[in-house]
Amino acid sequence: MSEAGLAFDGVSAAYRGATVLHEVDLTVDRGELLVVLGPSGAGKSTVLRVAAGLEPVTAGRVRIAGRDVTTARPGRRNVSMVFQSYALFPHLTVAENIAFGLEVRDTPRAVARERARTAAETVGCAGLLDRRPGQLSGGERQRVALARALVREPDVFLLDEPLSNLDLTLRVEMRAELRALHDRLGATMVHVTHDQTEALVLADRIAVLRDGRIEQVGTPEEIWRAPASTFVARFVGSPAMNLLPAGGPVHPTGAAPPATADDDLQLGFRPEAVTLDAAEGAAATVDRVEVVGEDAYAYLTLAGGQPVVARVPASRRPGRGSAVRVGVRWADVHVFHAGSGRRYRPS
Template identity: 85%
Template sequence: MSGLTLAGVSAAYRDATVLHEVDLAARPGELLVVLGPSGAGKSTVLRVVAGLEPATTGRVHIAGRDVTDLRPGLRNVSMVFQSYALFPHLSVAENIAFGLEVRDVPRRTARERARAAAETVGCAGLLGRRPGQLSGGERQRVALARALVREPDVFLLDEPLSNLDLTLRVEMRAELRALHDRLGATMVHVTHDQTEALVLADRIAVLRDGRVEQVGTPEQIWRTPASTFVARFVGSPAMNLLPADAAVCRTGDAPPLPEQPLEVGFRPEAVTLDAAEGTPATVDRVEVIGEDAYAYLTLAAGHRVVARVPAARRPARDESVRVGVRWADAHLFHADSGRRYVP
């Protein structure tokens, strides 16, 4: 199996540096998700790996080979784009086989491999159609088959599900994860959707402004965010963040705070509204989502907090409540850098 390593990779457009000395690795057979907001540099990572953009510093290794100076066709990667990039005048079979035929693979062999790839992703019944006759989900399967047929060392997936409606996106998300597990392939999947990242990934790399903010398993990213940026970006609603010395009731074993500027972070599920000696707060609004409700609160000192509560026991708007925070589920961050505080 093949892996991917970026060592100190930077990339620039004109005078703007987009990637800043990125160190990142996808282990052999791993599904690595690169997560971040628009402009974080996610797609640029893929384009540098594929050879579509040059690295201004650093090296790129694929399957143990230094490919930094190789043109795209020699890197043995396959890329699935957000737009699918299918040829409208070619049939599905011809689209899938196209990359093989331009590499002088005999047509019969190329068509046989195209059919096998189509069967793997569930679009073998579409081989005679053209892209204009396909739904979004069907086009996505064809794009995956076209990437699969080349038997690459690394699959690069650039927001491949973002053009699908919610129901189909959830379905294709599950199919993509199942496909990865069957193939045991190395995949790098770019998305801005934190739910997609948490569901799909073996590990997640969170990017911010062209820098790697944190790399870890979905559980590590969720439970131990390395910075306030990760804490805010992963989670909906986002993690609550307050000055650590804010007058909010801390329940459980709450040790003394160190004498330095810190922020405390806690997810909505760590907030209790039945603390006997809790901090006074007013309910601004309540959002009900199935069995859960999110209460948006303003503390007496003016800080805003979101609490997750059972919908059946939700407070009313403008109700006065008392707020507590389970300290065992809280996180401390340096107020100046935003990085996680380690005692």
């Protein structure tokens, strides 16, 4: 493993007396793009604010590039932060916005402006240097914000949902550019988002956060193929993973689910693992069907009342109200403890 660019060692943090991070252990390797993924209120932005020194810790320590910065002021941490709101000065030109952080640190103006021009070229906004933020589109403002972060040559880039204000087409374009920028620079980046697709596309690794605690850290493939809990299984995937009792009406083919002393298990399987023509499958009724291009999502109710979602070819979608037989292969099933929600691991 490479040297850590950023590390949280048992970090806890509070806001207005309430603990929002609980003993978080998290290491971001130097040159890695790690995405912190979670719902609103999970503590994602607090992770960035603690790293930047904008929020104090109540326990644990923070290290950047091998230095303990737990009590260091923000200006001594050598990090750059890109905000969701861009946070550009409206009265300054693009060139002045990009160079601002250097000039307030007494960098000679000519040097600051040259570095600003180079950073603008790197992110594709060199043609905008004489404009002001009010003359820019959302995508152009985001490029300026990235250039302003880049010009400081930080140890760590902290990106707080920087794409969320963009429309869908521009968001797809910008996340590709952001990934390419990371690969070109070899920079250490921590990117916060609630968008699972953004996380899966951008990340070297993903840290899934829930209620201020790390639920799972892994590569996008590990998060998708081996979710550590029912929370991860349901949060990553749209539509969400199906969850049913192990003793319920759906019996996967190919094997039987494991047994425990209290039989406290759930079976999880994604919509694409479901078949609707299984000869021995569980009886279900089609409530509605959503067509998305070549695919269709059939929302079903089993005889016992449990909901199931199946992904099928749009050309073979069932009709609303029709009766189907639900089947699933054992190879596509995940097993979880119903009580704790954690992944079942045979002893």
